[in-house]
Amino acid sequence: MIPVNTPLLGARELELVSECVRDGWISSVGKFITQFEEGWARYCERKAGVAVANGTVALELALKCLDLAPGDEVILPSFTIMSCALAVLRHGAVPVVVDADPETWCMDLDALESRLTPKTRAIMPVHIYGHPVDMDRVTAFAAAHRLAIVEDAAEAHGALYLAARGTDDERWRKAGSFGDVSCFSFYANKPVTTGEGGMLLFDDDRLALRARSLRNLAFGALRRFEHEELGYNYRMTNLQAALGVAQLERIDAIVAKKRQVGHGYRERLEGLPGVQLPVERPWAKSVYWMYGLVLDEATGLDATRCAARLKERGVETRPFFHGIHAQPVLKARGLFRDLRLPVTERLSRQGLYLPSGLTLAERDLDQVVAALREVVR
Numbered sequence: 001m002i003p004v005n006t007p008l009l010g011a012r013e014l015e016l017v018s019e020c021v022r023d024g025w026i027s028s029v030g031k032f033i034t035q036f037e038e039g040w041a042r043y044c045e046r047k048a049g050v051a052v053a054n055g056t057v058a059l060e061l062a063l064k065c066l067d068l069a070p071g072d073e074v075i076l077p078s079f080t081i082m083s084c085a086l087a088v089l090r091h092g093a094v095p096v097v098v099d100a101d102p103e104t105w106c107m108d109l110d111a112l113e114s115r116l117t118p119k120t121r122a123i124m125p126v127h128i129y130g131h132p133v134d135m136d137r138v139t140a141f142a143a144a145h146r147l148a149i150v151e152d153a154a155e156a157h158g159a160l161y162l163a164a165r166g167t168d169d170e171r172w173r174k175a176g177s178f179g180d181v182s183c184f185s186f187y188a189n190k191p192v193t194t195g196e197g198g199m200l201l202f203d204d205d206r207l208a209l210r211a212r213s214l215r216n217l218a219f220g221a222l223r224r225f226e227h228e229e230l231g232y233n234y235r236m237t238n239l240q241a242a243l244g245v246a247q248l249e250r251i252d253a254i255v256a257k258k259r260q261v262g263h264g265y266r267e268r269l270e271g272l273p274g275v276q277l278p279v280e281r282p283w284a285k286s287v288y289w290m291y292g293l294v295l296d297e298a299t300g301l302d303a304t305r306c307a308a309r310l311k312e313r314g315v316e317t318r319p320f321f322h323g324i325h326a327q328p329v330l331k332a333r334g335l336f337r338d339l340r341l342p343v344t345e346r347l348s349r350q351g352l353y354l355p356s357g358l359t360l361a362e363r364d365l366d367q368v369v370a371a372l373r374e375v376v377r
C-alpha cells in the first residue's frame with residue numbers, strides 16, 4: 001500500500017533527539033525550543049515565535065490573545081478542519097463561515113462583505129492544502145473593517161504569495177507572514193513535523209509575550225504561583241523541538257520535494273477527463289501539502305467509492321474536509337441552520353487526496369496515477 005504520508009526523519013533528527021535524552025532536557029525547557037521558535041520565525045520573516053503542543057491549540061491561543069468577547073464574530077472558511085471552529089467556540093465567540101472558491105478551494109473572498117456585521121472582530125484565512133489565500137484582498141478587507149487577521153498556515157509551510165501586487169512593494173512572502181497572529185501545525189503529516197506540535201508567529205512583542213505566558217499556566221511575574229489570568233498548559237517539549245530544528249536545517253529541500261510531487265502529479269494527470277486538479281495561481285507557489293482531486297459527478301464516482309477502489313489497487317487516500325457548516329455537533333447547537341454552501345458540500349462529497357509525502361519516489365507517482373486511470377474511466 002502506498003500511504004498518504006510517511007514522515008521523513010533522518011540521522012540529524014536522531015542526533016538532536018538523542019542529545020535531549022542524553023542530557024536530560026526532555027521537558028518544555030531546553031535550547032531546542034528557543035532555536036525552533038527563533039528559526040521558524042526567521043524563516044517566515046516574523047519577529048517572534050511561540051511553540052505549542054499542536055496546531056489546534058495554536059489557533060485557540062491566537063484568538064485568546066485577541067481578547068474576543070462572547071458573541072464576537074470571526075469569519076472563516078467552512079471548508080477547513082474542525083480546529084478552526086473549535087478555536088472560535090472555546091472563547092464563546094461565533095464562527096461565521098463562507099463557502100470555498102471552486103478552484104483554489106480556499107475561502108471565497110467575494111462572500112466576505114455579505115458576512116460582515118457590527119460584531120465581526122476577526123478573519124481567519126486558511127491556506128488550504130498548501131495553496132495560499134489571496135492575502136492582498138484579505139489584508140485590505142481587514143484594514144477597511146478593523147479586523148484582526150488570524151492566519152492559519154498549518155498546511156502551508158514554505159508556500160509563497162506574491163504580495164502587494166502592482167505596487168513598488170510587490171514581493172514574494174511566506175505563508176504565515178500576514179496575520180496579526182499566524183498559526184502552524186507540525187503534526188506528523190505536515191512538511192515539517194515534530195510529531196505533534198504547533199507555533200504562533202507575531203510581529204507584536206506584547207502579543208507574543210502574552211501567548212508565551214498563557215501557554216505556560218500564566219505564572220505570576222512577581223510570585224510564580226500567584227496567577228492573574230487563567231492560562232493553559234500548551235507547551236511543546238524540547239524533544240519535539242529537536243525534530244523541528246533538524247528539519248528546519250533542510251527546509252528548502254523539503255519544500256522543493258513537496259512542489260516536485262505536486263508538479264509530478266500534474267504532469268501525469270493533466271487532461272484526465274472527470275478529474276479536477278489543484279490549481280496554482282500566478283501569484284502563488286503552493287507547497288502541495290496534500291495533492292487533492294475533485295471527481296466530476298459524471299464519472300459515477302464520489303470520493304468514498306473512488307477511495308475504496310484505489311485501496312483495492314494499493315493506494316491509500318483521505319477524503320476532503322467535511323464543511324464546518326455541516327458538522328452534526330455544531331448543527332445540534334443551533335449553528336448554521338439551513339445554511340447551504342454548495343461548493344464546500346461538493347468538495348466534501350467529491351474530493352479526496354492522494355499520497356503526497358516526502359518519501360514518494362517517481363515510480364510511486366506512476367503507480368498511483370495508473371491506479372487512478374483504471375478507476376476513473
Ligand SMILES: Cc1ncc(COP(=O)(O)O)c(C=O)c1O
Pocket residue numbers: 054055056057080081083084126152154155184185186187196197198
Ligand atoms: C488548516 C489546519 N488548521 C489546524 C490544524 C490543526 O493542527 P493539529 O492537528 O496540529 O492540531 C490542521 C491539522 O491538520 C489543519 O489542517
